[in-house]
Amino acid sequence: xxxxxxxxxxxxxxxxxxxxxxxxxxxxxxxxxxxxxxxxxxxxxxxxxxxxxxxxxxxxxxxxxxxxxxxxxxxxxxxxxxxxxxxxxxxxxxxxxxxxxxxxxxxxxxxxxxxxxxxxxxxxxxxxxxxxxxxxxxxxxxxxxxxxxxxxxxxxxxxxxxxxxxxxxxxxxxxxxxxxxxxxxxxxxxxxxxxxxxxxxxxxxxxxxxxxxxxxxx
Amino acid sequence: xxxxxxxxxxxxxxxxxxxxxxxxxxxxxxxxxxxxxxxxxxxxxxxxxxxxxxxxxxxxxxxxxxxxxxxxxxxxxxxxxxxxxxxxxxxxxxxxxxxxxxxxxxxxxxxxxxxxxxxxxxxxxxxxxxxxxxxxxxxxxxxxxxxxxxxxxxxxxxxxxxxxxxxxxxxxxxxxxxxxxxxxxxxxxxxxxxxxxxxxxxxxxxxxxxxxxxxxxxxxxxxxxxxxxxxxxxxxxxxxxxxxxxxxxxxxxxxxxxxxxxxxxxxxxxxxxxxxxxxxxxxxxxxxxxxxxxxxxxxxxxxxxxxxxxx
Numbered sequence: 001x002x003x004x005x006x007x008x009x010x011x012x013x014x015x016x017x018x019x020x021x022x023x024x025x026x027x028x029x030x031x032x033x034x035x036x037x038x039x040x041x042x043x044x045x046x047x048x049x050x051x052x053x054x055x056x057x058x059x060x061x062x063x064x065x066x067x068x069x070x071x072x073x074x075x076x077x078x079x080x081x082x083x084x085x086x087x088x089x090x091x092x093x094x095x096x097x098x099x100x101x102x103x104x105x106x107x108x109x110x111x112x113x114x115x116x117x118x119x120x121x122x123x124x125x126x127x128x129x130x131x132x133x134x135x136x137x138x139x140x141x142x143x144x145x146x147x148x149x150x151x152x153x154x155x156x157x158x159x160x161x162x163x164x165x166x167x168x169x170x171x172x173x174x175x176x177x178x179x180x181x182x183x184x185x186x187x188x189x190x191x192x193x194x195x196x197x198x199x200x201x202x203x204x205x206x207x208x209x210x211x212x213x214x215x216x217x218x
Numbered sequence: 219x220x221x222x223x224x225x226x227x228x229x230x231x232x233x234x235x236x237x238x239x240x241x242x243x244x245x246x247x248x249x250x251x252x253x254x255x256x257x258x259x260x261x262x263x264x265x266x267x268x269x270x271x272x273x274x275x276x277x278x279x280x281x282x283x284x285x286x287x288x289x290x291x292x293x294x295x296x297x298x299x300x301x302x303x304x305x306x307x308x309x310x311x312x313x314x315x316x317x318x319x320x321x322x323x324x325x326x327x328x329x330x331x332x333x334x335x336x337x338x339x340x341x342x343x344x345x346x347x348x349x350x351x352x353x354x355x356x357x358x359x360x361x362x363x364x365x366x367x368x369x370x371x372x373x374x375x376x377x378x379x380x381x382x383x384x385x386x387x388x389x390x391x392x393x394x395x396x397x398x399x400x401x402x403x404x405x406x407x408x409x410x411x412x413x414x415x416x417x418x419x420x421x422x423x424x425x426x427x428x429x430x431x432x433x434x435x436x437x438x439x440x441x442x443x444x445x446x447x448x449x450x451x452x453x454x455x456x457x458x459x460x461x462x463x464x465x466x467x468x469x470x471x472x473x474x475x476x477x478x479x480x481x482x483x484x485x486x487x488x489x490x491x492x493x494x495x496x497x498x499x500x501x502x503x504x505x506x507x508x509x510x511x512x513x514x515x516x517x518x519x520x521x522x523x524x525x526x527x528x529x
Binding site (some may be wrong): 007010015016018101104108119131 | 331390392394396509510513514516517518520521524525527528529
């Protein structure tokens with residue numbers, strides 16, 4: 001039973017990383033939002049599996065919040081923003097897809113190299129997921145840097161947050177509940193504010209391409 | 219001695235089933251497109267017809283053109299000797315997974331050379347594209363093979379199959395599934411299937427594999443077509459035996475063997491169905507978007523190796 005549960009946790013952690021790679025590989029905004037929702041769902045299930053095998057009830061709360069907020073509500077908000085401003089569905093990367101994928105692979109190696117000593121001394125059952133979560137954080141950052149549209153930068157930030165959440169989960173079975181609630185509230189407000197920003201950028205420049213923001217200097 | 223006899227029977231079954239598998243995929247595709255389609259034994263009849271005809275060779279072609287069909291067929295037959303399908307007996311001492319990769323590479327190399335040999339423009343285009351695809355997909359195949367080699371501690375395909383098949387379900391993890399997914403994309407890329415190439419196209423500008431066979435006719439064409447049918451069967455068999463071999467007979471007893479054969483046929487049909495669904499529901503990718511998909515396969519295989527080390 002314990003072994004199957006550990007396999008499940010590892011499998012879900014691998015799915016979170018795989019989703020990050022699919023986010024880099026895809027060329028469509030709508031797919032990115034869907035894949036982000038699936039990633040959050042996998043993360044929520046991962047948290048639930050960790051809660052089941054450790055018996056800490058507060059992780060169940062966090063798991064439920066992750067699934068409701070990040071897998072359902074936030075994707076819906078982003079979809080609505082995209083409907084309202086009629087944004088074109090393609091991603092407009094500034095680094096081409098094959099090179100992006102290889103860079104993301106390099107980041108995964110870097111994350112493993114950095115996290116390896118921590119994994120060796122880790123005591124939690126999920127310590128192996130630390131390298132994967134660091135990789136997810138780095139890939140989220142890379143999505144923010146290398147994709148031009150404002151929407152993709154919002155998604156990149158959310159992916160980074162998913163990675164941080166998984167890192168906290170794998171190192172210390174999550175943060176205290178009050179901190180987690182604060183983070184969720186933060187994310188929610190951040191997405192709403194960024195939604196307004198995206199809307200304003202689109203109104204001012206009639207595009208979501210953030211490279212136009214360089215014109216703001218006088 | 220009986221072991222080798224069984225391995226020979228297995229190879230013979232693989233070689234005999236290959237045209238039937240192609241026929242079944244064509245029939246499934248026809249059904250999905252609401253056509254009646256040719257009978258599933260049509261490939262045998264086509265091959266028999268072609269074998270009876272003489273072949274016309276361009277006067278500018280050298281000995282390479284007439285040698286290539288035999289090289290292709292020979293490398294496929296040798297590869298068929300190495301692959302366990304329904305029982306974990308084969309001539310595995312002849313070579314391991316890496317030899318297998320390079321047997322396929324040798325067939326492809328000669329095919330590309332023969333396409334250039336007659337000096338036709340389409341042939342040159344075909345071989346340049348084939349080399350593009352293969353240079354991108356070969357690292358993915360090797361990495362996914364390395365994943366199972368790391369998991370089982372050996373590169374011999376027969377040992378990999380029997381070790382995986384006898385160990386419990388505990389080895390089914392992200393590493394195996396990711397490697398299987400990467401290898402599945404490799405099946406499509408190596409066998410000229412949609413979305414990489416269209417096996418039934420005769421539109422010159424989009425052909426990859428077909429463009430290399432344009433100069434062939436008669437008996438030579440039959441040999442080339444037969445070796446690509448065997449190649450498809452072998453790739454599907456390797457996908458199951460190297461990554462998810464559960465159900466293969468590990469002991470030579472009658473019930474085990476019967477079960478092994480039935481499960482092998484079901485596995486073949488399952489992947490044939492998946493390929494038919496993909497070919498009916500997807501369009502061929504533009505040539506310049508191929509690297510996206512093929513790098514994706516490489517990354518999947520890379521993640522498989524990584525998750526072996528990390529998890």
